[in-house]
Amino acid sequence: MDSIRVFAPATVANVACGFDIFGFAVTSPGDIITLTRRDEPGVVITDIIGDGGRLPREADRNTAGIAIQTYLRHIKRTDVGVEAVLQKQMPLGSGLGSSAASAVAGVYAINELLGRPLTTRQLIPFAMEGERIACGSAHADNVGPSLLGGFVVIRSYSPLDVIRINTPATLFCTLVHPDIEVNTKDARFILKNEVSLKNTITQMGNVAGLIAGLMSPDYDLISRSLVDVIIEPVRSILIPEFNEVKQAAVDNGALGCSISGSGPSMFALSRDAETAERVGAAMQQAFLSVGITSEAYVSEINREGPKVILK
Template sequence: MKSIRIFTPATVANLSCGFDVLGCCLDTVGDEMLISLTSEPGIRITKIEGADLPMETDKNVAGVAVQALLLDYKKDLGVTIEIYKKIKAGSGIGSSAASSAGAVWAVNHLLGNPYTPQELVKFAMEGEKLASGNAHADNVAPALLGGFTLVRSYNPLDVIKLHSPKDLVMTVIHPQIEVKTSDSRSVIKHNVSLQQAIHQWGNVGGLVAGLFTEDYNLIGRSLEDVIIEPLRSILIPEFKNVKNAAIEKGALGCGISGSGPSIFALSKGLKIATDVAEAIRVVYAKTGLEFDIHISQINSNGVKIIEEIQ
């Protein structure tokens, strides 16, 4: 039996302007998983700690993602999966993506890496489809590739790793309320005006350009969402006050992390990111809601090996 213990990171998707196409990988927040190849064929989830999740392979995002990989690999193998959840379900920082991406990354590694990280994205997306009803890649892509990623196309799938300026630091506040991705998607309108679309396209292009040129002011100007945020923000208590507090403390931009309820603020440097954390802590302390705050640099590598076991 070959085994690997991994850290599988949390992610921030959409980044305001890039609904379903942009995401980035966090460095200090994530789950752990222990994945083993065994002589007994079949995929078995043998342990889950930290969350009440299905143990059945076809009902668990990690199991479904590995099923997709092995179906493509065309060999009857045995895989056991242990999941140690530290990212809360429904948090908006890629809980399901961490399990889906981590599982396929680990199995691929144990098989000798027959697939590239970009090729693994399509398998991990099957886990996202189970979780939310939509096979989106904006969380699993950065978890697998690291840093910032852009899904240029879903059909055919085309995922691009972007440049990650070293001074960027993410502050995330997670209110202890659950906003399911499926519920958050239900408030989205399926038609937008041409004016809104043009505005959003410009921001996506500006953000990508800002990342590659390390133009922090351009990054900040581009972290604007005129389509999704106005609809989803009503589901998140104190969103506008958190955003205002973050910007006042020097954050480049602030928005909804994924489908919420987490809110992200992107800053230049750890000092500003820490000041932002304190400012939004003050806002949420008045609500009576429990919350977590994370401060993290950008993880440029994605999933990481903790230990290899022979």
């Protein structure tokens, strides 16, 4: 195989109460990478489409490039040379796991191109290095679900322990991205280093409740547990009309609504596709009431993860 094209999905990280430990994949949007073998060793990014010229073309400064480089060093194949063309299909700084999708697409593609010397799960640490380049923190709540598909729990980072759990077949996600930008580094900087014991206990209850609700499945329990008393109150100030958008989602039948990743995108979970569509329209209208346009995506939980696209 001399060339390969791979799609990697966007993700919702944190999922309200699960800061840095919960995440799930969606069916769209996502990023696409094309890798082509070259005679000279090393990784060369020849083009990035859809970023407006904002992302670095140097491989060691690009999330996909650094993920591929780290992978090749690990398997001791620094003799391999590839050219990469990255197609960004989601906004930067969106809270949709844009940097993670690029890293996942890159490392999944190179592993496929070389005949799968590693399992998909073994690729997680290399994709995490892309996240380190992007925001200074090698977290796995975006790359984990983007690589493995489905809903994942990051039980531990040292050692890394990523668990995929079952979710209801009819659970639908609505994603709304307002046309504003929140920098991930800034969104992490404003967080408090300490939280109260009261809030910690409340959050732990919601974390346990959400997992139990998803695995049961118990939609009422899912709804009661989609509550974040630690991160959302701080980060929501970065999103105009946040409370109104969240209320619009709930009023139209959503089980719950919160910030996707570091924002400004917001997500809602619903029992069925029809409700999820209605929720999306209501959320968009709430943003539009203050002059903010937005994009909406509705999908089931993506259980597949990355996939090879046949030309």
